[in-house]
Amino acid sequence: MKKIILFLIVFITIKAGAQQESGAVQFWKNLKNHCGNSYEGTVIEAPENDSFRGNKLVMHVRSCSENTIRIPFFVGEDKSRTWVLSLQNDRIQLKHDHRHKDGTPDEVTQYGGTTSNAGLPNIQFFPADQETADLISYASTNVWWITIDEISFTYNLRRIGTDRLFSVRFDLTKPISTPAAPWGWEE
Numbered sequence: 730m731k732k733i734i735l736f737l738i739v740f741i742t743i744k745a746g747a748q749q750e751s752g753a754v755q756f757w758k759n760l761k762n763h764c765g766n767s768y769e770g771t772v773i774e775a776p777e778n779d780s781f782r783g784n785k786l787v788m789h790v791r792s793c794s795e796n797t798i799r800i801p802f803f804v805g806e807d808k809s810r811t812w813v814l815s816l817q818n819d820r821i822q823l824k825h826d827h828r829h830k831d832g833t834p835d836e837v838t839q840y841g842g843t844t845s846n847a848g849l850p851n852i853q854f855f856p857a858d859q860e861t862a863d864l865i866s867y868a869s870t871n872v873w874w875i876t877i878d879e880i881s882f883t884y885n886l887r888r889i890g891t892d893r894l895f896s897v898r899f900d901l902t903k904p905i906s907t908p909a910a911p912w913g914w915e916e
Contacts (some may be wrong), residue, residue, distance in 0.1 A: 747798070752853075753853065757798075759877050765907075766904045767790075768903065769786065781895075785803070788803075788884075793823050797816075798810040798813075799813050800814070808911040808912045809829065809835065810911070811828075812884070813826050820845075820846075822842070822843040823840070823841040840864050841860075842871070851876055852874060854874045855873040856872050871887070871891055881898050882899045884896070
């Protein structure tokens with residue numbers, strides 16, 4: 730009988746702990762479930778002259794550690810972009826790592842922002858941080874957000890006070906072949 734009671738106490742404690750996970754932690758776990766997988770995407774919304782339209786869009790959840798997830802984002806043959814997400818103190822930071830073909834950092838890199846609260850398990854918002862405002866003054870009003878559910882991952886950008894809106898959706902139900910390494914990475 731003591732074993733059963735002990736088992737029930739442990740089970741209830743584990744169950745209660747899982748229910749108390751923040752939106753950021755749940756979002757993080759949902760995203761980490763896709764580590765190693767690649768997915769094709771489509772532009773949902775973008776300016777008319779956007780260079781993303783008409784190109785094959787691929788995201789690869791390439792690297793997942795306890796507190797960092799790196800997701801290269803390819804636009805056609807351009808392998809310069811990696812989204813870098815970091816989890817710390819129940820907040821998620823999004824940075825954009827841009828590289829040249831030789832792997833050196835682009836002049837405009839490491840911009841992004843950190844969530845202002847724990848968010849929800851299926852959506853996180855990243856208002857532009859001071860580093861972004863200092864690097865790209867016109868992007869100081871940027872807000873990025875990422876959504877994830879069982880069928881899709883979306884990456885979105887809105888520049889507050891303008892018509893600037895960009896959104897791309899990736900189909901999580903159809904993994905594709907893993908692409909070659911992005912610029913600046915080794916196989």
